[in-house]
Amino acid sequence: MLTIDRPTYDAIVAHARRDHPDEACGVVAGPVGADRPVRFIPMLNAARSPTFYEFDSTDLLRLYREMDDRDEEPAVIYHSHTATEAYPSRTDIAYAGEPGAHYVLVSTRDPVDIEFRSFRISDGAVTEEPVTVIDTAG
Amino acid sequence: MAIEVRIPTILRSHTGGAKAVQASGDTLATLIDDLDSQHSGIKGRLVTDEGALHRFVNVYVNDEDVRFTGALDTAVKDGxxxxxxxxxxxx
Incomplete structure (x- = not known):
């Protein structure tokens, strides 16, 4: 199960809406082993494409360095689909390189309703999991 | 002296969980061969059957993406x- 706080959830959705019709992508980092997404890090989609996303390779190195220095790992890796459902594509599955991460897919195909779903992707196998959004006090 | 290779989580099953290992070589290709002789199977995760770097991995030598420095022919040296x-x- 993915447990995520409301501000982070909203930030992912806002990023996906902002970059529509291109795919948006990013990470929510968390302390190693804690399974807790806390630090929202929107990334540039170097592909700038409605059908593909890729972290720029220099940004990727910087991101992993920084997470390493802070004892963090990618708790969530998110990206959007802008014309199709929020389900991992064959390409998503082929590339998935973080079996410990929650792969969040957001679909912006509908201008009003958002689809926000989370998956584990490991060795080519996709498992959907429930998403719990925690509303913070106030 | 040797060359330090930092290993991502997904490949640590080949290195007994180690985050960084040492290897030697004068190009990235020979370095990966040496790595594979110590950590069996790791080469197949990095290099295709056709002998090119997998599209799914990024390899950096001193912070430079090797796609821009000659890929597997990129020179490496101790340190x-x-x-x-x-x-x-x-x-």
């Missing part, structure tokens, strides 16, 4: 630092 990361990409 260099090699970082392997899974590409974060999809469709």
């Amino acid at each position: 260099d630092s090699v970082t392997i990361l899974p590409a974060v990409a999809g469709g």
